Amino acid sequence: MSYLLEMQRIRAGRWEALLLGPDAAGLAVSHLERSLPGLVAVADGLGRWRLSLPIPPEVLNDGVQTFLLTDAPSGEVLAHFSIIAGVPLEDDLRTEIDLLRAELDMLKRAFRRHCLESGS
Incomplete structure (x- = not known):
């Protein structure tokens, strides 16, 4: 079915x-x-x-x-x-959000560096 x-x-x-x-x-x-x-x-x-x-x-x-x-x-x-x-989930979510923020900051820095180097 x-x-x-x-x-x-x-x-x-x-x-x-x-x-x-x-x-x-x-x-x-x-x-x-x-x-x-x-x-x-x-x-x-x-x-x-x-x-x-x-x-x-x-x-x-x-x-x-x-x-x-x-x-x-x-x-x-x-x-x-x-x-x-549950409470254990809060810690997991906070950790994931912190990781996402760190990755976003890294991408922003790389993008800005790319813009400076390429003259865009």
Whole structure:
């Protein structure tokens, strides 16, 4: 079967998506190889399915949490979404931003030197 996840978001603790495909029967969402209960698929015509899943609070922890949307009978992964949270992430982001700033400063200096040397 061919599926396409057209749109997705998380709102008020629920993951929502619009799935294009022939059938939503047999779809499942898992986290750390554990199937999550409560996935609802509602047809809205033309082979589109509105998917909704409450995200259990117990799966939200520091770091990156990845969820897989699968066709349960075949085990094929159709899509995934991730939630990133926690204090350790702040340090990672600050480090990345500092690295990006340093690289940008290096590029600015190289560009200015190039302009001076080429007379532009």
